[in-house]
Amino acid sequence: MPGRDDAGPVVTPADYDSNPARFRYNVEATARYSPGDVHADVAAELAAAHVGRVLDLGCGNGRLLRLLARLGIPAVAFDASMTMLADVTGARVCGDAADLPFAPNSFDAVAALYMLYHIPVPDVVLRECRRVLTPGGLFIA
Numbered sequence: 001m002p003g004r005d006d007a008g009p010v011v012t013p014a015d016y017d018s019n020p021a022r023f024r025y026n027v028e029a030t031a032r033y034s035p036g037d038v039h040a041d042v043a044a045e046l047a048a049a050h051v052g053r054v055l056d057l058g059c060g061n062g063r064l065l066r067l068l069a070r071l072g073i074p075a076v077a078f079d080a081s082m083t084m085l086a087d088v089t090g091a092r093v094c095g096d097a098a099d100l101p102f103a104p105n106s107f108d109a110v111a112a113l114y115m116l117y118h119i120p121v122p123d124v125v126l127r128e129c130r131r132v133l134t135p136g137g138l139f140i141a
Contacts, residue, residue, distance in 0.1 A: 042111055042140055043067035049138060051108040057097055057129065058115025062088035076107075098124040102132045109138040116141055 042064060046054060054075040056064050065088060068075045077092035078100070079085050085092045095101055097112075097119065110129045116122050129139055 038113060039063045039067055042113065043071060043073075045140065046073060046109055046111070046138070047071045049109070051138060053107050054109045054111060055100075055102070055107040055129075055132060057110055057112040057125075058118070059088060059092075060084050060114070064111055064113060065090065076102075098128060100128045100132050104131050105134045106132045107137060108134050109140065112139070112141040 046068065051073065054068060054073055055078055056062075056068075056075055057078050059065055059077040059079050061084065062077060065075050065077050069090065075090070077085060077088045077090065078097070079088075079092075079094060080096060082094050085094055093101060097115075098121075110133055112125075112129065116125065119125050133139060
């Protein structure tokens, strides 16, 4: 049975930084052909849950962050690519999702939309998400 190593190359931050137009196009194409607005649905879910601080892990172009800001929900943008973060306003951090630079219990929710498939070993990232979530916090992917 083929394993994760056989799945082909993993996208790296350098890929985003070398051709940001390609990835912006991918975001637009995903939105165009998706049956609904996942980011709007997630923002509504977070608002209904009355969450406090949110970590948008792999924030990309910042769509979820803009929606959360309109709802008055504080959020931190996190991405491995400085090029992607250039489009984002507010609190933003560039780094490795497998080694989040936040204290334990820092966020009431972590949103990891359209990003886990870029991670070669998602277990490590999932453990980091659990670490930075408050007890009973929400993880949405």
